[in-house]
Amino acid sequence: MHSAPFRLVVTGGGTGGHTYPALTAVRTLEARLAVEGRALEVLWIGTADGLEARVAPAAGIAFTMVATGKIRRSKNPLKLASPANVRDMARVPLGVLQARRAIDGFRPDVVLATGGYVAVPAGLAARMCHRPLVLHEQTVRLGLANRKLASAAARICVSSDSTLGLLSESARAIAVVTGNPVRPEVLSGQADKAVQALGLWGFDRRLPTVYVTGGAQGSQQINELVGESVQWLLGRANVIHQCGPANEAGLRARAAGLPAELAARYHLAGFVSGELPDVLALADVVVSRSGAGTLAELTALGKPAVFVPLASSAGNEQVHNARHLEQSGAAVALTGEVTAAQLQTAVGPLLADAHLRRAMAERARAYGRPDAADRLVDEILAAVAGRPVTAGAGRRGEPSLPR
Numbered sequence: 001m002h003s004a005p006f007r008l009v010v011t012g013g014g015t016g017g018h019t020y021p022a023l024t025a026v027r028t029l030e031a032r033l034a035v036e037g038r039a040l041e042v043l044w045i046g047t048a049d050g051l052e053a054r055v056a057p058a059a060g061i062a063f064t065m066v067a068t069g070k071i072r073r074s075k076n077p078l079k080l081a082s083p084a085n086v087r088d089m090a091r092v093p094l095g096v097l098q099a100r101r102a103i104d105g106f107r108p109d110v111v112l113a114t115g116g117y118v119a120v121p122a123g124l125a126a127r128m129c130h131r132p133l134v135l136h137e138q139t140v141r142l143g144l145a146n147r148k149l150a151s152a153a154a155r156i157c158v159s160s161d162s163t164l165g166l167l168s169e170s171a172r173a174i175a176v177v178t179g180n181p182v183r184p185e186v187l188s189g190q191a192d193k194a195v196q197a198l199g200l201w202g203f204d205r206r207l208p209t210v211y212v213t214g215g216a217q218g219s220q221q222i223n224e225l226v227g228e229s230v231q232w233l234l235g236r237a238n239v240i241h242q243c244g245p246a247n248e249a250g251l252r253a254r255a256a257g258l259p260a261e262l263a264a265r266y267h268l269a270g271f272v273s274g275e276l277p278d279v280l281a282l283a284d285v286v287v288s289r290s291g292a293g294t295l296a297e298l299t300a301l302g303k304p305a306v307f308v309p310l311a312s313s314a315g316n317e318q319v320h321n322a323r324h325l326e327q328s329g330a331a332v333a334l335t336g337e338v339t340a341a342q343l344q345t346a347v348g349p350l351l352a353d354a355h356l357r358r359a360m361a362e363r364a365r366a367y368g369r370p371d372a373a374d375r376l377v378d379e380i381l382a383a384v385a386g387r388p389v390t391a392g393a394g395r396r397g398e399p400s401l402p403r
C-alpha cells in the first residue's frame with residue numbers, strides 16, 4: 001500500500017482526437033493504481049478554447065490554462081512570417097513559462113502529452129523541470145507538436161506499426177506501438193439507451209440506423225452530402241446526424257421542411273457527448289470523417305463505415321487511413337470531390353444487406369486495438385520507473401494503418 005499519490009500532468013487537446021486519448025489514459029491509470037490502493041492526482045494543462053477546457057473539468061480533473069499559439073506549417077517564408085504566425089509564435093514562450101510554473105508547483109511523477117498546440121509549451125516545460133515526458137501520437141505520421149517534443153521525450157507511444165518506419169533512428173529507439181486509446185465506455189454502449197436518452201421514439205427499429213459524424217467540429221462537406229441525400233437515406237434507414245455545434249441551427253431549419261413521417265426518423269445533434277457509446281451501439285452503418293480517434297473507435301467496435309476523409313488533414317492522413325481500410329474491405333472510402341450519388345452508391349448496399357454489414361464489421365474489427373489504453377499506461381509506468389524501451393515492443397503482426 002503506497003501512501004504517496006501518483007502525480008500526473010497531462011497535456012494535449014484542441015480537438016477530440018487529442019483530448020479523448022488523454023482522458024482515457026487518466027481513467028485507465030487511475031483504475032490500475034486503485035488496485036494497489038494508490039491514489040492518482042492529475043493536473044491537465046490545456047488552452048481556454050480547446051475541447052479539453054470542457055472535458056477535463058467535467059471529468060473532475062484539475063485544469064490550468066496556458067497561452068499557446070497555432071503552429072502553422074508552410075514552405076513559404078512569407079507565410080511563415082505573417083503577423084498571425086509571428087503573434088502566435090510569440091505566445092509559445094509565455095506558455096512555456098506558465099506551464100513551467102504549473103509543473104514546478106505540482107511536481108508530477110510524469111508528464112503525458114497527446115498532441116495539439118498546447119502540448120508544445122507543456123512538453124518543453126516538462127524537460128526544463130526534469131520530469132519524464134511520455135508522448136502519445138494518434139496518427140500515422142507524428143504531428144507537429146510531437147515532432148517538436150520528440151527529442152525531449154522518454155517514450156514515444158504510437159498508434160500504428162507503420163509509424164515506426166517513419167521515425168528517425170533516435171525517435172525509433174524510444175518508440176512503442178500501443179494503439180490509440182478508446183474510451184472504455186465507448187465499447188459498452190447500449191442501443192436501447194440511445195433511444196431513451198435522445199428520445200428516438202419515431203425510429204423504426206426494423207430499419208437499419210445510420211450514424212453520420214463529422215468529428216467534434218462537424219464537417220461542412222458531410223453535412224452537404226447528407227443534406228442532399230437525406231430523403232433518400234430516410235427512405236431506407238433511421239438517421240442520427242452529428243453536424244457540429246456551429247452548424248446545428250442552419251440544418252435544423254432545413255430539416256423542418258421534411259415530411260413528418262421522415263422527420264420522425266431523423267435526429268440532428270451538434271455534438272454527441274455522453275450518449276456517444278449508445279449511439280454507436282445503435283448504429284448499423286457509420287458515415288464519417290476518418291480522423292484517428294473515430295477510426296480507433298469504429299475498428300475497436302467493428303462497425304461498417306463509409307469514410308469521407310478530410311482532404312486537408314496533416315499529411316493527408318485521413319485519406320490514407322480510409323483507403324487502407326478500404327483495401328481490405330473493412331470500410332468504403334470516398335475521396336476527392338464526392339457527390340451525393342457516390343454516397344448513395346456506397347451506403348445503399350450496406351443498408352440493403354445485413355450480411356454485407358456483418359462481413360465488413362468483422363474485417364474492421366481486425367484493425368481494432370481495444371487494449372491500447374492499458375498498453376499506454378504500461379509505458380507511462382515504465383517511464384516513471386526508468387525502464388528502457390524493449391526492442392521491437394508493440395510489434396504484434398496485426399494489420400496496421402498505412403504510411
Ligand SMILES: CC(=O)N[C@H]1[C@@H](OP(=O)(O)OP(=O)(O)OC[C@H]2O[C@@H](n3ccc(=O)[nH]c3=O)[C@H](O)[C@@H]2O)O[C@H](CO)[C@@H](O)[C@@H]1O
Nearest residue numbers: 015016017020138215216242271272276291292293294313
Ligand atoms: C480536423 C483535424 O484536425 N482532424 C484531426 C483531429 O481529428 P478530430 O479530433 O477532429 O477527430 P477524431 O476522429 O480523431 O476524434 C474525434 C473524437 O470526438 C468524438 N466525438 C465526435 C463527435 C461528437 O459529436 N462526439 C464525440 O464524442 C469521437 O467519437 C472521437 O473520439 O485529430 C485526429 C487525431 O490526432 C486526426 O486524425 C485528425 O485528422
